[in-house]
Amino acid sequence: MIEICKLTKRRVEPTSNELPQKYEQVKIFSMSVGHGVGTIDFMECIEEIKEEDYKKLIEQCEDYAQFKLGNLTKYFEVEIFPEHAQKLIPQMPDCSLKDIFSSLEEGFIVIRKSI
DSSP states (O other): OEEEEEEEEEOOOOSOSSSOHHHHHHHHHHHHHOTTTOOOEEEEEEEEEOHHHHHHHHHTSOHHHHHHHHTHHHHSEEEEOHHHHHHHGGGSOSSHHHHHHHTOOSSOEEEEEOO
16 A cells, blocks of 8 residues: 655744754754654645556556655655646646645645555
8 A cells, every 4th residue: 555645734843942043943954854763743644546556557657756756666755845746747647646746735644555
């Protein structure tokens, strides 16, 4: 099964009032770019696609979309940011995944293969 997950919200709680603001910003930045430093992303599974249907979808796509979405078989997870979505949309057939990409204005989508 292929899971389509979307970043639904981000939350960072200040550690204390004693930490100077500039150091608080460093902490927030570190948490947003580093896995294992802290978790601020809240992902929600918004759709599931059968693996066979996903493969059929990729076969109908043009080159860039086949490459980007096809990386799922190699890495088991693909991140789609708004700039990727804008390149993917014109290269995909009409489908629910294309609709999801069309609505992506901020955050990101994660496509992952469940094991």
